[in-house]
Amino acid sequence: MKELEYPFNSDYIITKKKKIKKELLNTDKKFIEKNIAVLGGSTTNDIIQILELFLLNYGIKPNFYESEYNKYWEDAVFENKKLDEFKPDIIYIHTTNKNIQSYPNIKDTISEVNNKLDTEFERYTIMWNKLFEKYNCTIIQNNFDYPVIRLLGNKDATDIHGKVNFITKLNLKFAEYANASPNFFINDLNYISSQYGLDEWADEFYYYMYKYALTVKAIPTLAFNIANIIKGIYGKNKKAFVLDLDNTLWGGVVGDDGVDNLVIGPETSEGQVYTDFQKYLKSYKEMGILLNINSKNDEENALAGLNHPDGILKKDDFIIIKANWLPKSKNIIDISKELNIGIDSLVFVDDNPAEREIIRMNTTGVGIPELDKSYKYMRIIDHSGYFEGMNLSEEDFKKNEMYKENIERTKLMNTFDNYDEYLRSLEMVGEIKEFAPKYMARIAQLTNKSNQFNLTTKRYTQSEIESIAANQEYITLYGRLVDKFGDNGVVSLIIGHQNGTKLDIDLWLMSCRVLKRDMEFAMMDALVKESLKRGVKEIYGYYYKTAKNNMVKEFYKEQGFTKISEDEENNTIWKLEINNKYKNKNKFIKVEE
Amino acid sequence: MSKEEIFERLNKVFRDVFDDESITVTENTTSSDIEDWDSLEHINLIVAVENEFKIKFNMGEVTTMKNVGEMANIIESRIK
Numbered sequence: 001m002k003e004l005e006y007p008f009n010s011d012y013i014i015t016k017k018k019k020i021k022k023e024l025l026n027t028d029k030k031f032i033e034k035n036i037a038v039l040g041g042s043t044t045n046d047i048i049q050i051l052e053l054f055l056l057n058y059g060i061k062p063n064f065y066e067s068e069y070n071k072y073w074e075d076a077v078f079e080n081k082k083l084d085e086f087k088p089d090i091i092y093i094h095t096t097n098k099n100i101q102s103y104p105n106i107k108d109t110i111s112e113v114n115n116k117l118d119t120e121f122e123r124y125t126i127m128w129n130k131l132f133e134k135y136n137c138t139i140i141q142n143n144f145d146y147p148v149i150r151l152l153g154n155k156d157a158t159d160i161h162g163k164v165n166f167i168t169k170l171n172l173k174f175a176e177y178a179n180a181s182p183n184f185f186i187n188d189l190n191y192i193s194s195q196y197g198l199d200e201w202a203d204e205f206y207y208y209m210y211k212y213a214l215t216v217k218a219i220p221t222l223a224f225n226i227a228n229i230i231k232g233i234y235g236k237n238k239k240a241f242v243l244d245l246d247n248t249l250w251g252g253v254v255g256d257d258g259v260d261n262l263v264i265g266p267e268t269s270e271g272q273v274y275t276d277f278q279k280y281l282k283s284y285k286e287m288g289i290l291l292n293i294n295s296k297n298d299e300e301n302a303l304a305g306l307n308h309p310d311g312i313l314k315k316d317d318f319i320i321i322k323a324n325w326l327p328k329s330k331n332i333i334d335i336s337k338e339l340n341i342g343i344d345s346l347v348f349v350d351d352n353p354a355e356r357e358i359i360r361m362n363t364t365g366v367g368i369p370e371l372d373k374s375y376k377y378m379r380i381i382d383h384s385g386y387f388e389g390m391n392l393s394e395e396d397f398k399k400n401e402m403y404k405e406n407i408e409r410t411k412l413m414n415t416f417d418n419y420d421e422y423l424r425s426l427e428m429v430g431e432i433k434e435f436a437p438k439y440m441a442r443i444a445q446l447t448n449k450s451n452q453f454n455l456t457t458k459r460y461t462q463s464e465i466e467s468i469a470a471n472q473e474y475i476t477l478y479g480r481l482v483d484k485f486g487d488n489g490v491v492s493l494i495i496g497h498q499n500g501t502k503l504d505i506d507l508w509l510m511s512c513r514v515l516k517r518d519m520e521f522a523m524m525d526a527l528v529k530e531s532l533k534r535g536v537k538e539i540y541g542y543y544y545k546t547a548k549n550n551m552v553k554e555f556y557k558e559q560g561f562t563k564i565s566e567d568e569e570n571n572t573i574w575k576l577e578i579n580n581k582y583k584n585k586n587k588f589i590k591v592e593e
Numbered sequence: 594m595s596k597e598e599i600f601e602r603l604n605k606v607f608r609d610v611f612d613d614e615s616i617t618v619t620e621n622t623t624s625s626d627i628e629d630w631d632s633l634e635h636i637n638l639i640v641a642v643e644n645e646f647k648i649k650f651n652m653g654e655v656t657t658m659k660n661v662g663e664m665a666n667i668i669e670s671r672i673k
Contacts, residue, residue: 015641018612045633209636209652216640 004057006384007370010220017049024056030547031061032234032459037088038064039072041099042213050219054227058236069211070099076127084134089461090233091131092140092226096189096213097147097167104161106151113160121173128177128184136463138183140229143171145193145214148202182441183463185229192225193218224385232388234459235448238367239341240290241281242332244350245302245323249281249313250274251374254305255297265310273375278312280378285317288396289387290339290403292320294331294348299323319403328355329362339403340512342451342548347386349377395442395489405485406513423518423588426483430519430589432526435469435476442490443478446509451548453520454509455541455555473498475530479523481514481589488514492523501537508541508555521585524559528582541574559585594672599646599665606641610634620662646672 003012003020013020038044038051048064055062065086067075072093075083100120104113128139147163156162171190178186193201196218203215214222231237246253251263251270264274285291291313295302302323306315315321320338322331328350336343344365350356356368369380395402409426416422435443444462451457460468468474479492491514495507505527510520531539541556543549553570557563561574600618607616611629624630630638639655642664648671658664 011641011644014637015606015609015644016612017637019609022612046637205652206636209655212636216636 001057010217013220033061034089036062037091039067039075039093041072041095043211046219051223054224058231077130088137090138097144098213106161140185140187142187142189143174145189228385228388238347238386239345242292242294242346242348245295247351255301259304277377288399291318292335294328295323297323329358408485428483428589430522430591431480439490450509452512454549456544457546458507503536503539505541518586518588522589525584525586539576543572545570606645610638610641618661622661
């Protein structure tokens with residue numbers, strides 16, 4: 001919903017929140033449901049209501065638990081049946097500088113100041129550790145906003161007695177804790193409050209009147225920031241850029257003005273703007289965000305433009321280049337298909353409002369930043385929150401290469417008449433083993449990202465994955481596939497839950513980039529082998545229908561299972577009896593165990 | 594701005610905040626007349642009214658105004 005995308009109108013959201021909520025719920029869109037506990041050190045009522053809007057807009061339907069006013073610590077640390085029963089998936093701790101209990105006194109010695117710092121920090125670590133231990137969930141914690149009053153003036157930043165100095169040190173300690181805990185995220189209140197403007201952010205009127213630690217008008221900004229972290233946790237970040245060329249990546253129109261007259265490079269102010277914008281996009285590429293082009297141009301001209309000596313982005317930086325005269329909405333749909341990622345994972349960057357409108361009318365879920373002046377491009381994309389930095393896995397850094405290799409594979413495939421011969425020529429080697437520590441981040445990421453080849457579409461956090469891997473009742477398998485073009489990385493997962501001689505398959509997914517490579521059969525063989533070893537006689541497979549996983553509707557049938565039930569929503573249950581006569585199905589992948 | 598105009602605009606704000614098109618506020622309307630008007634919604638109402646009329650209430654005013662009539666009086670005195 002455009003009203004909830006950057007740059008949203010906060011006054012509108014605050015006044016119309018009830019109406020907005022109705023509209024968001026009045027759709028066929030399927031939501032994922034999550035339990036979110038909000039533990040507040042100040043009033044949280046409107047924060048929760050507005051956070052709900054942003055989450056619904058991301059396809060996440062939250063159930064909330066709200067602590068009593070300023071009872072965040074007690075709620076977390078002491079026995080709390082209500083919170084136990086609530087079973088939080090995420091706990092958001094909304095504390096601010098108002099919750100700091102003892103600041104340094106001007107007469108304190110260094111060691112007294114350090115003691116206060118340790119005491120303050122320990123109060124939080126006790127709480128976090130307790131919450132992790134009790135609920136094994138994800139924690140989102142505010143760091144601290146700066147104070148509006150500086151007793152020591154500028155020296156407040158450097159003197160150990162200054163509040164600014166104290167808060168800076170405390171925030172660094174929070175950051176260290178975050179770096180050591182994969183399921184712990186900092187909501188960077190310190191940054192967003194300064195971005196908003198500290199004096200306005202901390203309008204004391206709302207604190208003295210209602211015990212809000214920030215002005216009510218800033219609540220949408222805060223809630224948007226939290227929602228962005230949460231959508232990142234559940235794999236709803238964007239994955240790729242689809243970029244226009246003329247007046248987006250450079251100034252001018254390459255077809256009319258010619259390559260030599262394009263505005264880019266160090267000589268002019270406007271040229272510097274486009275150079276910096278290209279550098280910015282290149283940094284995203286290095287983080288694994290895919291770059292693609294969707295431009296109304298002759299391909300020859302587009303490529304000539306990309307070959308400009310001052311250009312930062314070259315032809316090879318892009319995965320797919322669509323430079324033609326077809327409607328951009330058709331091109332973007334084709335790009336989504338060719339990349340094999342959902343259209344709602346794309347960000348369409350175009351300076352032309354009419355083109356943006358065409359995409360908005362003909363697709364759903366595409367990120368469409370409202371570009372304004374060219375020197376504001378980066379800021380607008382940045383503030384839209386498309387790419388909330390998650391725990392990046394090694395796969396992310398290699399992603400551009402992988403997609404390129406895939407295009408090479410397609411080229412090779414077209415030279416064979418016989419598909420089996422093509423598969424043989426790939427010289428595939430698979431590694432199928434139980435979940436290993438070094439892959440946990442990637443495994444959690446896959447469970448949150450895979451939509452099409454995913455039988456149950458269960459989402460897991462990294463901590464859930466780790467506890468399942470450590471539990472003897474579960475069979476866990478990851479599959480990694482290497483071929484002569486390169487390493488595809490971890491591409492398939494199975495989680496099975498053993499109950500005596502029965503095994504329920506809780507999760508079976510595969511990345512679509514290795515579709516039709518026999519990997520699913522190799523996984524099946526490994527699953528049967530491990531099951532037989534554990535004395536399993538019957539395997540039960542479940543298919544839960546979603547808007548995206550139609551391709552695996554008959555998957556268990558292909559694996560030799562028999563359908564034993566089907567409900568009104570076409571969810572199906574399948575059964576397979578296994579014994580030592582099982583014959584391996586995979587013919588083309590050499591499996592290392 | 595006339596009193597009628599103030600009430601007309603207040604009415605729009607009330608309908609938005611409580612998402613109820615049947616609301617019509619008068620001088621004597623109080624929080625007990627509108628179901629969702631509790632202390633937590635009061636703040637949203639205040640913020641929305643402040644936005645609508647581009648004014649700021651004082652702390653004392655926010656807690657002591659007894660009905661919509663008093664609210665309209667404060668608005669009237671502020672925008673003159």
